[in-house]
Amino acid sequence: MNEKTAKKTTIFALDLGGSKMLSALVDVFETTDGERKTELRGVARRTLTKDAGRDGVWAAILDATAETFEKTGESWDDVASIGATIPGVADPKRGYWVYAPFSGIADFPLADELRARFGKPVFADNDVNACAWAEKVFGVCQDVDNFVWITISNGIGGGLVLDGKVYAGKFSGAAEIGHFNVVESGGALCGCGNRGCLEATAAGPGIARRYRELVKGVFNGGDAASSELRADWLRYLASSGANANAEFELAQSATAATIAEEARRGNPLAVKVYDDTGRYVGRAASYAANLVNPEKIVIGGGVAGSFDLFYPALWETFERCLFKATNKTLTIEKTGLGYEAGLMGAASLAFAPYC
Numbered sequence: 001m002n003e004k005t006a007k008k009t010t011i012f013a014l015d016l017g018g019s020k021m022l023s024a025l026v027d028v029f030e031t032t033d034g035e036r037k038t039e040l041r042g043v044a045r046r047t048l049t050k051d052a053g054r055d056g057v058w059a060a061i062l063d064a065t066a067e068t069f070e071k072t073g074e075s076w077d078d079v080a081s082i083g084a085t086i087p088g089v090a091d092p093k094r095g096y097w098v099y100a101p102f103s104g105i106a107d108f109p110l111a112d113e114l115r116a117r118f119g120k121p122v123f124a125d126n127d128v129n130a131c132a133w134a135e136k137v138f139g140v141c142q143d144v145d146n147f148v149w150i151t152i153s154n155g156i157g158g159g160l161v162l163d164g165k166v167y168a169g170k171f172s173g174a175a176e177i178g179h180f181n182v183v184e185s186g187g188a189l190c191g192c193g194n195r196g197c198l199e200a201t202a203a204g205p206g207i208a209r210r211y212r213e214l215v216k217g218v219f220n221g222g223d224a225a226s227s228e229l230r231a232d233w234l235r236y237l238a239s240s241g242a243n244a245n246a247e248f249e250l251a252q253s254a255t256a257a258t259i260a261e262e263a264r265r266g267n268p269l270a271v272k273v274y275d276d277t278g279r280y281v282g283r284a285a286s287y288a289a290n291l292v293n294p295e296k297i298v299i300g301g302g303v304a305g306s307f308d309l310f311y312p313a314l315w316e317t318f319e320r321c322l323f324k325a326t327n328k329t330l331t332i333e334k335t336g337l338g339y340e341a342g343l344m345g346a347a348s349l350a351f352a353p354y355c
């Protein structure tokens with residue numbers, strides 16, 4: 001991009017999560033033909049405790065904000081607007097934090113407070129919807145008006161952009177893909193109270209749990225493990241100089257990230273867990289596709305870092321469950337937002353049309 005022809009807009013971005021918050025300045029360069037490039041500056045991070053409450057969150061916001069401006073040496077004069085993501089239920093029209101189930105924070109007029117404090121226009125919405133929108137503004141859907149966004153990290157969320165706008169549903173509850181049922185009976189208990197939800201099965205903690213169960217089954221040689229898989233596993237352990245007892249112990253503290261490393265080293269149990277993850281996500285993605293007939297499905301969140309590990313099984317299941325006649329050109333892609341997707345989501349809210 002020729003920076004001489006690019007218009008620069010600086011947005012102050014706040015990404016509020018359940019356990020942490022980030023602030024940064026996001027420079028957005030726009031050329032006359034609509035191409036956008038972004039740069040993040042002055043990223044500041046604060047940990048949020050579950051019982052921080054509204055005052056604790058507000059104190060963290062002020063603290064991180066000061067650090068971002070100190071790091072960048074910028075002043076508010078250079079900032080066009082503020083974008084903020086809200087974890088939980090949000091009302092984007094008022095920039096209102098309606099409710100967050102994990103922290104109990106409710107009825108927080110976040111946009112009003114930020115506007116009063118810093119004197120800039122404020123845009124705020126639910127973090128998942130904001131990330132979906134960011135994919136349209138900055139990511140792999142800049143030329144796409146109909147797509148489904150799925151984020152897989154500690155939980156699984158979904159966002160819809162339909163006809164070029166975020167579709168939030170009556171009570172911001174659209175695209176709760178994490179609560180699509182993917183295990184008919186005997187599935188794991190989900191935070192929502194149901195069993196067998198995609199979130200309980202294929203989010204980071206679900207990946208770790210299935211790995212622990214699989215290692216245990218194979219280790220014990222019981223019904224859960226086919227003899228072929230056990231033989232493959234023992235061959236892998238022998239070739240890598242590991243032993244079954246140590247692997248069993250390691251599996252107890254394995255995370256989605258360490259299991260991905262194991263899969264890349266060829267551990268057949270880790271490979272199977274990621275294959276299964278792909279099958280669960282692929283099934284849920286096919287339901288979403290059959291409902292809204294999107295042009296793309298985009299997968300973000302921390303687990304998307306392992307996209308290549310689960311994509312083949314995802315696509316195989318997806319295609320098998322898809323109504324193909326109207327979805328011939330549909331693709332499933334990894335997010336283009338990078339690691340700080342939440343900050344990009346916050347910044348994207350300033351770009352109309354929103355909602």
Ligand SMILES: [Zn+2]
Pocket residue numbers: 178179190191192193194197199200
């Ligand atoms: Zn659920």
